[in-house]
Amino acid sequence: MLLYGEAWPRMPDTESLQDCPCVGPTREPDLHPGFMEEERNSDEKENALQERSLSAASRDGELQISAVPLAQGKVEERKVYSGDGVLGYLEMLEAQAHELGLKQEEKEQQEKKLDRLKARVQELRAQRDELRAKVELQEKRLLDKEGVVTDPAKPSAQTVLEWKMKSIKAMLQIFYLTGISGKLTKHGVCFCISTAYEGTYLDSYYVDLLIKPEVKIQRHSVPVFIPLEQIAKKYLQTDIRRFLSVLSDHLNAYVGRRHQADQLEEHFSDRIEGTLQRNSLCNLLVFNYNVSSNNKTFLFNVRLLYGDLCRSLPTEAIISCETGALSLLAEMAAAHSDAFRHVALHKAFNLLFNAKESQD
Amino acid sequence: MMFLCAERGLWGVGLISRGTLGVVAISPSAGHSFGCLQELGWGAVIGENIQTCCQLCTHGTSGVLIMDEVITEYIRRTVLKIPRDEIMAVLQKWGFLSEAQLQTINFRQTKESISHSVAQLCEESSANIKQAALLDIIYNHIYPNKRVWSVYHMNKTGEETDLFDFRDFKKKFRRRIQSALINVTINFREYEDNAIWIRIAWGTPYTKPNQYKTSYVVYHSQTPYVFISASVLRSNLPLLCQALVFASNYHDIREMELRSHCLNSLKDIVFKRYSQNFQTNYPQQERNVLTENVDLRINDENRSEKERIHRLNLECFGDGPQPKLDFAQYKLETMFKSDPRWDVLEKKEPFRCLVKFSSPHLLESLKSLAPAGLADAPLSPLLTCIPQKARNYFKIREKKSLLPGSFVSP
Numbered sequence: 145m146l147l148y149g150e151a152w153p154r155m156p157d158t159e160s161l162q163d164c165p166c167v168g169p170t171r172e173p174d175l176h177p178g179f180m181e182e183e184r185n186s187d188e189k190e191n192a193l194q195e196r197s198l199s200a201a202s203r204d205g206e207l208q209i210s211a212v213p214l215a216q217g218k219v220e221e222r223k224v225y226s227g228d229g230v231l232g233y234l235e236m237l238e239a240q241a242h243e244l245g246l247k248q249e250e251k252e253q254q255e256k257k258l259d260r261l262k263a264r265v266q267e268l269r270a271q272r273d274e275l276r277a278k279v280e281l282q283e284k285r286l287l288d289k290e291g292v293v294t295d296p297a298k299p300s301a302q303t304v305l306e307w308k309m310k311s312i313k314a315m316l317q318i319f320y321l322t323g324i325s326g327k328l329t330k331h332g333v334c335f336c337i338s339t340a341y342e343g344t345y346l347d348s349y350y351v352d353l354l355i356k357p358e359v360k361i362q363r364h365s366v367p368v369f370i371p372l373e374q375i376a377k378k379y380l381q382t383d384i385r386r387f388l389s390v391l392s393d394h395l396n397a398y399v400g401r402r403h404q405a406d407q408l409e410e411h412f413s414d415r416i417e418g419t420l421q422r423n424s425l426c427n428l429l430v431f432n433y434n435v436s437s438n439n440k441t442f443l444f445n446v447r448l449l450y451g452d453l454c455r456s457l458p459t460e461a462i463i464s465c466e467t468g469a470l471s472l473l474a475e476m477a478a479a480h481s482d483a484f485r486h487v488a489l490h491k492a493f494n495l496l497f498n499a500k501e502s503q504d
Numbered sequence: 505m506m507f508l509c510a511e512r513g514l515w516g517v518g519l520i521s522r523g524t525l526g527v528v529a530i531s532p533s534a535g536h537s538f539g540c541l542q543e544l545g546w547g548a549v550i551g552e553n554i555q556t557c558c559q560l561c562t563h564g565t566s567g568v569l570i571m572d573e574v575i576t577e578y579i580r581r582t583v584l585k586i587p588r589d590e591i592m593a594v595l596q597k598w599g600f601l602s603e604a605q606l607q608t609i610n611f612r613q614t615k616e617s618i619s620h621s622v623a624q625l626c627e628e629s630s631a632n633i634k635q636a637a638l639l640d641i642i643y644n645h646i647y648p649n650k651r652v653w654s655v656y657h658m659n660k661t662g663e664e665t666d667l668f669d670f671r672d673f674k675k676k677f678r679r680r681i682q683s684a685l686i687n688v689t690i691n692f693r694e695y696e697d698n699a700i701w702i703r704i705a706w707g708t709p710y711t712k713p714n715q716y717k718t719s720y721v722v723y724h725s726q727t728p729y730v731f732i733s734a735s736v737l738r739s740n741l742p743l744l745c746q747a748l749v750f751a752s753n754y755h756d757i758r759e760m761e762l763r764s765h766c767l768n769s770l771k772d773i774v775f776k777r778y779s780q781n782f783q784t785n786y787p788q789q790e791r792n793v794l795t796e797n798v799d800l801r802i803n804d805e806n807r808s809e810k811e812r813i814h815r816l817n818l819e820c821f822g823d824g825p826q827p828k829l830d831f832a833q834y835k836l837e838t839m840f841k842s843d844p845r846w847d848v849l850e851k852k853e854p855f856r857c858l859v860k861f862s863s864p865h866l867l868e869s870l871k872s873l874a875p876a877g878l879a880d881a882p883l884s885p886l887l888t889c890i891p892q893k894a895r896n897y898f899k900i901r902e903k904k905s906l907l908p909g910s911f912v913s914p
Contacts, residue, residue, distance in 0.1 A: 350784075425666075
């Protein structure tokens with residue numbers, strides 16, 4: 145029985161093995177009927193082979209192996225005794241399978257053809273649409289030239305709606321510039337506090353609130369040194385607006401103080417002796433700087449205390465001098481202290497030192 | 505009076521009296537010690553007990569400073585811990601040795617030799633204990649992940665604004681600790697992110713501080729969280745906590761169930777600096793859509809499922825990097841729930857069981873469980889609540905009600 149025959153794909157165009165250049169005519173008697181096409185007299189050959197193999201079997205009692213080269217490669221087939229009964233039945237099944245294979249192939253080819261034609265149809269349709277559009281354009285141009293006023297295209301309700309939605313979305317997107325913005329979530333609201341100081345936008349902080357059963361903070365990104373729990377305890381249950389406003393004040397003031405200290409360090413690091421000492425909330429700043437008076441330099445030590453956490457200006461500015469020359473420089477110290485208390489730190493520094501330079 | 509332990513197993517007592525440091529050998533065989541000391545080029549005073557030695561020393565006997573050797577040995581061992589390629593950078597940050605001195609060290613030799621060169625230079629420049637402690641702080645600041653850090657939470661009841669002054673804090677802390685235990689070495693260093701590093705070397709009422717038995721405290725001003733890497737001597741922990749509470753104007757302190765090697769991740773968790781997914785109207789960052797191969801020939805059968813998992817993961821974990829934790833431990837004291845027919849346990853006692861998840865990066869691995877197909881999304885809230893609840897030790901007990909279930913308790 146042939147085991148490998150059907151597994152090898154056939155070359156699509158070789159309808160008969162006679163046309164196949166690789167197979168010579170002398171091999172014909174060795175070919176199992178399975179290799180031959182329907183056009184051949186397979187039954188005849190089958191019987192002949194059967195007889196042969198039977199005789200062969202009776203002769204040797206052994207299997208014969210004959211190699212049949214195909215166009216694709218070498219195949220070794222084993223001829224088993226083909227008798228009637230199971231083996232004959234199997235051969236019949238094989239033949240059926242072979243037929244089905246052929247049919248399937250045909251179908252595939254037809255499908256391929258169909259696809260090709262469909263693609264062609266699409267192409268042609270696209271071409272037609274293009275040409276149609278061109279024609280219309282030409283017609284329109286002709287009409288325009290003739291001076292016929294065409295109706296202005298009425299925007300469809302759809303486009304109006306889309307435009308409205310886009311503009312609202314854009315509005316929501318830039319709403320954060322107001323400082324407090326929010327978005328409804330599944331269980332509540334998520335507020336975003338965007339902080340700024342004198343025109344510079346700085347960090348954004350989020351508070352995620354749950355509405356039911358009572359207003360509660362689910363999670364937040366507020367820094368841990370801001371007294372969020374205290375503010376929440378006081379205002380969250382009663383007046384959310386006030387809560388947000390107070391929290392926003394705290395955050396903006398903190399960010400403002402931090403910004404001032406950073407600016408001072410960045411721009412006036414040469415004026416400051418040593419380092420600027422600060423803390424997490426930036427509500428206590430200590431630093432030293434030199435002042436000159438009567439051609440002598442003195443070291444001033446400044447302690448800026450920001451007692452009110454919602455303000456970004458210090459409540460106290462204590463200036464001390466090391467050598468007790470404070471009595472001489474009392475006026476200058478007072479002026480400096482005043483400047484620090486009323487103007488932003490880096491600006492105050494600017495004023496003091498640029499003013500002095502202009503004086504000198 | 506200070507007790508010093510010289511290297512060769514001799515006990516030495518050093519006294520400073522009017523600028524002279526006397527070395528006294530107190531050991532069973534005084535003669536032997538004397539011999540050794542002489543070998544080292546030290547003059548020695550031998551006495552039977554401390555008092556006589558002191559008397560002898562205060563009379564102006566000359567001696568040799570051996571305190572230096574302890575310090576230089578400590579510095580040498582600290583330098584040995586640093587990876588070779590980074591020794592130069594660390595020493596520059598330390599700033600004790602000048603650039604010229606650093607140039608003389610050959611950094612291509614073995615670490616052992618480098619450490620000896622550094623020790624030599626430090627001895628020549630008379631490094632003191634404060635410099636050595638500073639080097640240790642710098643080393644631990646650069647490599648904090650070598651220690652295990654626990655987080656402590658402080659409470660206060662007052663509402664007044666806290667004007668935190670670093671100088672005051674240092675003074676109060678030192679005073680409180682030294683009022684109970686004088687034999688400690690305390691050093692402070694402040695960093696730009698308002699982190700205060702405190703190094704404490706513990707002694708006992710009778711012995712000098714052991715520089716190798718140190719505790720570290722990291723505290724950010726005006727926050728209620730303290731990060732402590734305790735040393736072996738847990739007995740000093742109450743004193744340390746007391747001093748912290750006093751110096752930072754809080755009322756009490758308790759240990760949180762949060763522990764890890766990675767200090768920065770612990771900070772991220774308690775300071776809420778990790779990426780939480782907040783819903784906003786404006787697109788802050790572009791959510792990366794599942795951009796995989798855009799090859800149109802490949803069809804993803806599970807696309808909707810994948811997207812669902814991705815969305816749920818994003819809700820639970822956010823889309824930024826996760827804080828790095830080493831483990832999560834769950835202690836279960838729940839009843840074993842089985843078919844009543846198979847009466848596994850005769851006594852209805854809670855089944856005690858400990859489940860520990862360990863990983864080099866626990867939260868990232870949990871985040872990748874669902875996309876990898878190893879677990880169903882959404883993950884159990886017991887796993888996803890770790891950064892939110894700021895804990896990685898859990899105790900799960902039975903809920904004492906009619907409904908079956910379990911609840912998480914502190």
